[in-house]
Amino acid sequence: MSSRPPSISSDVRMRGFSQRAEVGVGLNWIDANAQALPGEDVSLDDVVSRVLSVDVSAAIAVPEFNRAAMDGFALRGAETTGxxxxxxxxxxxxxxxxxxxxxxxGIAPQSAIRIMTGAPVPEGVDSVVPAEYATEQNGMLVITRAVAPGQHVGHVGEDIALGSTVLSAGRRLRPQDAGVAASLGLPRLAVVRQPRVRLLVTGNEVRAPGESKKPFEIFDANSSMLRGLVRRDGGIVESHVRLGDDPSSIREAMARPGADVLLISGGSSVGTEDHAPRLLAELGELAVHGVAMRPSSPAGMGRVGETLVFLLPGNPVSCLCAYDFFAGRAIRRLGGLPAQWPYRQTQAVVARKIVSQIGRVDYVRVRLGAEGVEPLALSGASMLSSTTRADGFVVVPADSEGHGPGSDVTVHLYEYV
Known part of the structure; x- marks a missing residue:
């Protein structure tokens, strides 16, 4: 099959998709258009989980002086022989x-000083006898164990050498990394800017949780889910608006500057109120609309200026799937994180057949049981509770009709790492 995106009509309402792009076309478009954002200086208190944008080199050695590694007595190691x-x-x-x-x-031969852990070891002595092997009485120290020269002493640069690269650009910072930077006296670090994500929810029938709703209206499940996913992937929600299905309101929210990524929930398919694809084409570029996958076939993507735009179907599982395949990948790349899913993987054996169809990618929710992997019996992409009942999902590639019993498959666990 072709790796080039098909010709896209900007208005497919009530006409349907004449063809759908391969999943790989969307992934390639993302990788070509989502590069790490510029760096920004951030307080050391806020750098954990951020991505370092430049190398950190040691302007000082750690330790800067020879220091005691034990409580005890500092003396000349050679004088303790025997x-x-x-x-x-x-x-x-x-x-x-x-x-x-x-x-x-100065410290004369056959002399010692009392010393505590972390204290400077003076010139002229080179070892520390631990307190448990020494007795002090009337100004005299008695030791019953020899120590080698340099023993129980942390030497200059032993932890971090002056001028060495301590943390490399591209590293996702851990708490101990912040501690190392602090030991070098750095109050701030240069990290990749977090992607600013605007969340736009369409649909006249959608109401916020906690609001009163009329019969046949629905509560907005996608917003809370997307907020959590954006946070997981290192983005920050710049703004969040429920727009209904008014084209002028959707257009204004899409065109307003300030976001690196727009996530549009709902209005991405071929119904009369699905305005987002046409508006995206008018405002910028509709690169992909309609993908050969299940669920999430109405997903799309493009850009308005420098802002990446993702059209996410309104059905909750389709929304989750489209986010995970496409929008999440873009947000992670913009924030300097690995493009790959942050889900932990495990290998398992198929216990009950996983059915698919040649020509499309299938995102199959599964359970892990004593006998192996079983697909959940489902009736549609709106069943969000299936993702809480499932242990994870299996991706069936477009060139496969599924996996029969006894097959080995990779399960992506919803308990991400």
Whole structure:
């Protein structure tokens, strides 16, 4: 099959799709148009889970000075040779070193100083005898265990060498990464800007949860779901508007600047009130409309200026599927994250046949049981509860009629990592 997008009519209302694009066409379009956003400086308190945009190099060594790794006594390691229970050695205690308050002065041979963990080790001594192997009385130290030169001492640059690259661009920062940056004295880091996502919900029948509704109206399930998915993928919701089916309101919301990504829930198919595809073509580019997949065949994508636009079907499972295949990939790429799904994967054996059809990609919700993978028995793409009853999903490629019992399949678990 061709990898080029089919010719797209901007208005297919009540005419249907003459043809549908392959899933790969949409993915290629996303990868060509969704590049990581510029960096921004962010307080170290807020960098966890963000993506580093430039390398972090060490302007100082860590530690910057030789420091004690144990509470005990600092002395010359070579002078402890032969120390033992039957051969205790004595040293004169001439002072102490505390964190932030180093010992000042010289240390004569056969002398020691009291030292705490993290305190500077003075010039002239090179080892620390742990407190449990030492006794101090009347200004004298008695030790019963030898230590090698350099033992129990953290040396300059042992943790981080001066000038070394500590964190590389493209890394998704973890709490310990923030700690390392703090140890270098950095109050802020340059991270990829989070994609700003505008959520537009269409449909005259859609009401917000908590509002009163009339018979035959429905509560908006997609908005809460999409908000969570956007957050999962590193985006931030710039604004969220329920627009009904008024074309002028939809046009204005699509054309307003300020977002990197527009997610339009509903109005993406071929009904009389499905205005979004035509408006996207008029305002910018309708790159893909109609995809050879189930569910989510009415999905589409394009752009208005620099803003990427994704047409997500109103049926909740179709909305989830279209987001995961297309919009989520774009948001992750814009934010510098890996394009791949963040779902954990597991291999399993098919217990009951998974049916598909040549020429389309199938997103099949499944359960994992003692006998293996079983597809859920479903009647449509509006059954959002199926995604809470399912353990995950299996993707059947377009060149397959499905998977028979005993086949090995990859299950994408809804418990993402």
């Amino acid at each position: 120390a033992g229970e039957y051969n205790p050695l004595e040293f004169k205690v001439v002072g102490q070193s505390m964190p932030g308050r180093p010992f000042e002065g």
